[in-house]
Amino acid sequence: xxxxxxxxxxxxxxxxxxxxxxxxxxxxxxxxxxxxxxxxxxxxxxxxxxxxxxxxxxxxxxxxxxxxxxxxxxxxxxxxxxxxxxxxxxxxxxxxxxxxxxxxxxxxxxxxxxxxxxxxxxxxxxxxxxxxxxxxxxxxxxxxxxxxxxxxxxxxxxx
Amino acid sequence: xxxxxxxxxxxxxxxxxxxxxxxxxxxxxxxxxxxxxxxxxxxxxxxxxxxxxxxxxxxxxxxxxxxxxxxxxxxxxxxxxxxxxxxxxxxxxxxxxxxxxxxxxxxx
Numbered sequence: 001x002x003x004x005x006x007x008x009x010x011x012x013x014x015x016x017x018x019x020x021x022x023x024x025x026x027x028x029x030x031x032x033x034x035x036x037x038x039x040x041x042x043x044x045x046x047x048x049x050x051x052x053x054x055x056x057x058x059x060x061x062x063x064x065x066x067x068x069x070x071x072x073x074x075x076x077x078x079x080x081x082x083x084x085x086x087x088x089x090x091x092x093x094x095x096x097x098x099x100x101x102x103x104x105x106x107x108x109x110x111x112x113x114x115x116x117x118x119x120x121x122x123x124x125x126x127x128x129x130x131x132x133x134x135x136x137x138x139x140x141x142x143x144x145x146x147x148x149x150x151x152x153x154x155x156x157x158x159x
Numbered sequence: 160x161x162x163x164x165x166x167x168x169x170x171x172x173x174x175x176x177x178x179x180x181x182x183x184x185x186x187x188x189x190x191x192x193x194x195x196x197x198x199x200x201x202x203x204x205x206x207x208x209x210x211x212x213x214x215x216x217x218x219x220x221x222x223x224x225x226x227x228x229x230x231x232x233x234x235x236x237x238x239x240x241x242x243x244x245x246x247x248x249x250x251x252x253x254x255x256x257x258x259x260x261x262x263x264x265x266x267x
Binding site for chain 2: 019081121122129131134136137
């Protein structure tokens with residue numbers, strides 16, 4: 001199985017490869033756009049084959065209409081570990097809850113989604129072994145959790 | 160006391176992990192940070208169900224041995240992704256080996 005990762009800082013690509021990833025991409029290389037509000041998300045999902053990064057903040061930014069448009073335009077939703085690491089305490093719990101809801105919506109609407117580190121510095125990087133199990137924290141099964149760090153990239157034409 | 164039959168015994172898993180940081184970490188710091196992380200991530204209920212424990216920490220190699228059970232091992236590995244700081248020093252965890260015995264885990 002091949003492991004992929006997406007990082008914010010392109011200088012970290014080599015270090016990420018040394019951790020065991022097969023390919024690492026920076027956000028600049030792929031067609032990735034930061035979401036966060038309903039209007040931003042709507043704008044991004046209208047672009048074909050784009051990547052919508054971190055669509056949720058509180059939980060109402062990613063609804064079924066946005067998910068349906070994302071499905072129609074073959075848009076991949078990206079959930080980064082970095083966003084969760086930045087939040088602490090109640091904020092982290094609320095963000096995780098919002099991301100779990102968004103992932104459940106993606107599963108229902110069959111929208112492609114991936115989980116990546118989104119690293120800005122070397123301490124944000126994670127091994128493929130760890131990243132492939134982070135999906136369990138989001139409520140996915142183990143095979144699905146591995147899939148979002150590997151074959152989901154191929155399914156979404158990110159690779 | 161009559162021992163538990165093998166089918167009822169817990170299947171333990173041991174993880175050898177390395178703390179990657181700019182500065183050397185002491186055992187005291189790591190133990191404190193580890194239990195802070197465990198209590199904020201799992202709570203005492205999760206720690207009990209997962210039989211989670213920090214067995215030892217080697218200050219020289221910055222390596223630790225942790226214990227859990229076979230049902231929780233993947234979830235624990237996933238949640239190690241949220242471990243970020245020891246005494247305000249940024250760290251990254253590197254998993255070296257996962258095994259069913261301490262002896263085999265230490266060999267890696």
